[in-house]
Amino acid sequence: MTFLKETTSNHPQPHTNTNNVVPPRVRRIEVLKNQIFPLTDSYIDKQGNTIQLWSTPGAQPTAVLCGPDGSVRYISSAKIRNALNPQENPVTLHNRLLKAPDFSRWDFVIKENGDLEI
Numbered sequence: 001m002t003f004l005k006e007t008t009s010n011h012p013q014p015h016t017n018t019n020n021v022v023p024p025r026v027r028r029i030e031v032l033k034n035q036i037f038p039l040t041d042s043y044i045d046k047q048g049n050t051i052q053l054w055s056t057p058g059a060q061p062t063a064v065l066c067g068p069d070g071s072v073r074y075i076s077s078a079k080i081r082n083a084l085n086p087q088e089n090p091v092t093l094h095n096r097l098l099k100a101p102d103f104s105r106w107d108f109v110i111k112e113n114g115d116l117e118i
Contacts, residue, residue: 032057039097040106040118051108051116053080053097061094063116073105075116083109083117093118 022030039053039061048068056062056077063075077090088096109117 039094042104043108045108045110047110049110051110053106053118055094055098059091059094061090061097065110065116074078075114081115081117 029075035057035070037055039055042050042052050066051063053061053063060077061080062077065075067071067073077094080090080093082088082093105118111117
C-alpha cells in the first residue's frame, strides 16, 4: 500500500523548489550556522548533563544543556554567571572566553533557579 499517488499535474508539490531559489527561512539558518561557534569544551556534570557555552551573534554567550534523557535546554546570557566575578557582564565574559587559549577547561553548575555558573 502506498500513501503517495503519482500525479500528472504540472503543479509542483509544496516542498518542491523548481527555480532553485533558497527560501528566506533556510537562508537565515545558513547565516546563523556561520555565526555560532563553541566557546568552551563540553562538560558533564554530576547529574549527567552535558553543558557547553556557545558564541551567538552580538557577542552573547549562550549555554546548551543536553540532559541524560536526550532533552535539550538553552540558557540565555542573562542567566549565565561567572562564580568568581558575579558582576561581570555577558559580553565581557564572552570576550574573555574568546581570548582563552584553545578551549580552557571550565566547570559548570546549574543553580536551583536555573542560572548557570561557570
